[in-house]
Amino acid sequence: MYVPKNIYTNNDLTKYMDTSDAWIQERTGIKERRYADRTGETTTTMGVAAAAIAIERAGITPQDIDFIVFATLSPDYYFPGCGVLVQRAMKMKEIGALDVRNQCSGFIYALSVADQFIKTGMYKNILIIGSEKHSFGLDFSTRGRNVSVIFGDGAGAVVLQPTKNKSQGILSTHLHSDGESAEILAMYNPGTHANHWTDQKLANYNESEMGNMFMSNEMVEKAQNFPNMDGPAVFKKAVVKFPEVIMEALAANGLQSSDINMLIPHQANLRISQYVQQKMGLRDDQVHNNIQKYGNTTAASVPIALCEAWEEGKIKDGDLVCLAAFGSGFTWASALLKW
Numbered sequence: 001m002y003v004p005k006n007i008y009t010n011n012d013l014t015k016y017m018d019t020s021d022a023w024i025q026e027r028t029g030i031k032e033r034r035y036a037d038r039t040g041e042t043t044t045t046m047g048v049a050a051a052a053i054a055i056e057r058a059g060i061t062p063q064d065i066d067f068i069v070f071a072t073l074s075p076d077y078y079f080p081g082c083g084v085l086v087q088r089a090m091k092m093k094e095i096g097a098l099d100v101r102n103q104c105s106g107f108i109y110a111l112s113v114a115d116q117f118i119k120t121g122m123y124k125n126i127l128i129i130g131s132e133k134h135s136f137g138l139d140f141s142t143r144g145r146n147v148s149v150i151f152g153d154g155a156g157a158v159v160l161q162p163t164k165n166k167s168q169g170i171l172s173t174h175l176h177s178d179g180e181s182a183e184i185l186a187m188y189n190p191g192t193h194a195n196h197w198t199d200q201k202l203a204n205y206n207e208s209e210m211g212n213m214f215m216s217n218e219m220v221e222k223a224q225n226f227p228n229m230d231g232p233a234v235f236k237k238a239v240v241k242f243p244e245v246i247m248e249a250l251a252a253n254g255l256q257s258s259d260i261n262m263l264i265p266h267q268a269n270l271r272i273s274q275y276v277q278q279k280m281g282l283r284d285d286q287v288h289n290n291i292q293k294y295g296n297t298t299a300a301s302v303p304i305a306l307c308e309a310w311e312e313g314k315i316k317d318g319d320l321v322c323l324a325a326f327g328s329g330f331t332w333a334s335a336l337l338k339w
Contacts, residue, residue, distance in 0.1 A: 001307035002049035003154040003294060004034040004041060013149055018142040024149045027231075029270020033152030033295030035135040042076045044085040046155035047131035050303070051086065058159040060125055062090040065159075067123045068097040069114050071106030071130045071299040073328070074137065075099070078190070086129065104266050104327020105175075106130055106299035107156070108335050111323070112173035114160045115335075124162060130299035131155035137187070139226040147229050150269075152295030156303025167318065172252050173335045174245055185234050185328040187227040190215045234330075238272050241332040243279045246324050249336040255320070257281055261339075262315050266325035267291035267301040276324075288314060298327065315339050 009032045010021035024030055036046060047070065055062060070083040083097025102109040107130035114126040134151035138144060163169050188202040194213060195202055204218040219225055242265065250256055257280045265273045270291050277287045288309040297304060302323050309315050319339045326332040 001154070001156045001304045002046050002053070003152075003304070004036040004046070006035045006037065007032050008035055010149070013140075013145075016140040017145045017148070019145050019149060027269075027271075028150055029274075029289075029291055030150065030295050031292045033293075034154055036133045036153040038136070041133070041153075043072050043074050043131045043133045043155075044076050044082045044089065046133065046153065047072075047082060047129040047157065048086055048089045050131070050155040050157035050307075051090065051127055051129055054157040054159050055127070058125070058161065060159065062092050064125050065090075065092055065127045066095050067114070067117060067126045068092075068095065069100060069110040069126065069128045070097065071100040071102065071110040071128070072132055073101065073103045073106070073187075073298055074132045074134055082129075082131070086127070100299075102299075102327075102331050102333075103329060104268060104296075104298045104301070105325040105329070105331040105333045107302045108173065108323055108325050108333035109175060109331070110299075111158075111160070111170070111335055112175055112333070115170045115173060118160055118162050121162075126160040127157065128160060128303075129155065129157045130297075130301070130303045132298050132300045134298070137226070139223060143223065144226055146231055147227050150296045152297050154294055154297045154300045154304055156300050156305075156307055158303060158306070168338045171336045171338060172249055173333065174248050174252070175331075175333045176241070176245060177329050177331045179329060181233065181237070182329060183228075184230045185228070185330070187225075189219050189225045235269065235272060237330060238268060238326040238332075239275050239279075241326050241330070242272065242276045242324055245326075245332050245334040246276070246280060246322055249322060249334040253336055255336075259320050260286055260322050261319035262309055263287045263322045263324065264302055264305045264309060265289070266298075266327065267294065267296055267305060268326065269296070272326075285314075301325075
């Protein structure tokens with residue numbers, strides 16, 4: 001894992017918006033978050049930093065990696081994706097690089113894709129990265145506080161390899177989506193939607209016969225280029241789908257919640273994680289939360305929390321580990337693995 005050195009507390013945010021430490025903690029559980037250097041760090045550079053650690057711990061070199069899966073909603077460029085930038089930065093062979101755009105569920109989606117490549121024998125050393133630089137695209141004003149206080153920057157990475165040990169590895173992954181309420185948690189612009197999907201005018205375009213629709217001065221003036229979220233609606237859906245997809249994974253493997261040694265939930269909101277823990281009947285030592293320190297790092301949150309829990313000795317060989325996430329789309333996913 002890699003998190004930037006710049007720590008911003010809730011009190012720091014009160015300089016830019018009408019909020020308070022108590023207000024943020026009560027609604028999210030967050031005390032502080034990390035923000036990348038404005039120009040010195042990117043989504044890719046943070047991913048590379050995490051990847052270098054994962055590759056070293058796997059006992060291999062960047063030249064041994066034969067496929068990259070990079071999950072993010074905040075890429076360095078609109079295109080190309082971050083995967084090829086990792087390949088270049090780490091001086092890897094001319095391997096394949098796949099970018100995954102499933103937001104908060106991105107890392108588990110990426111893990112599921114990589115798992116299939118491993119199980120078919122196509123690749124043997126797959127680098128999976130979840131990385132986000134949210135801070136460059138947030139509305140740091142009272143207008144945007146319900147979104148901006150939640151998100152932080154950081155990256156996590158794993159190396160996935162085959163094993164002959166039947167008692168270890170990924171047991172199953174479970175992926176879902178429901179686009180019915182896609183606009184509830186979304187960043188509409190820049191994009192090519194042309195106000196197609198809703199009656200609401202999501203973008204104001206410049207008058208022109210050709211072009212001038214991707215981004216306009218009026219979009220910027222009307223703050224249409226920031227993320228949007230209906231927090232209560234997201235919460236209501238998450239508390240249903242989170243435990244549901246965890247139970248799906250357990251049932252698929254003939255297990256029950258008491259068998260879980262460590263649950264790593266996506267760090268969306270501490271209240272959601274606590275609700276899921278209670279619903280599943282899990283003890284505090286069976287769940288790892290770190291949103292208090294890092295905020296919501298979307299695609300990076302699961303690998304950061306997984307790495308941190310392992311480094312703290314909370315995950316040991318033979319443990320049953322469950323990863324779960326819910327987010328924009330809506331998408332949700334789980335993965336069950338034997339460490």
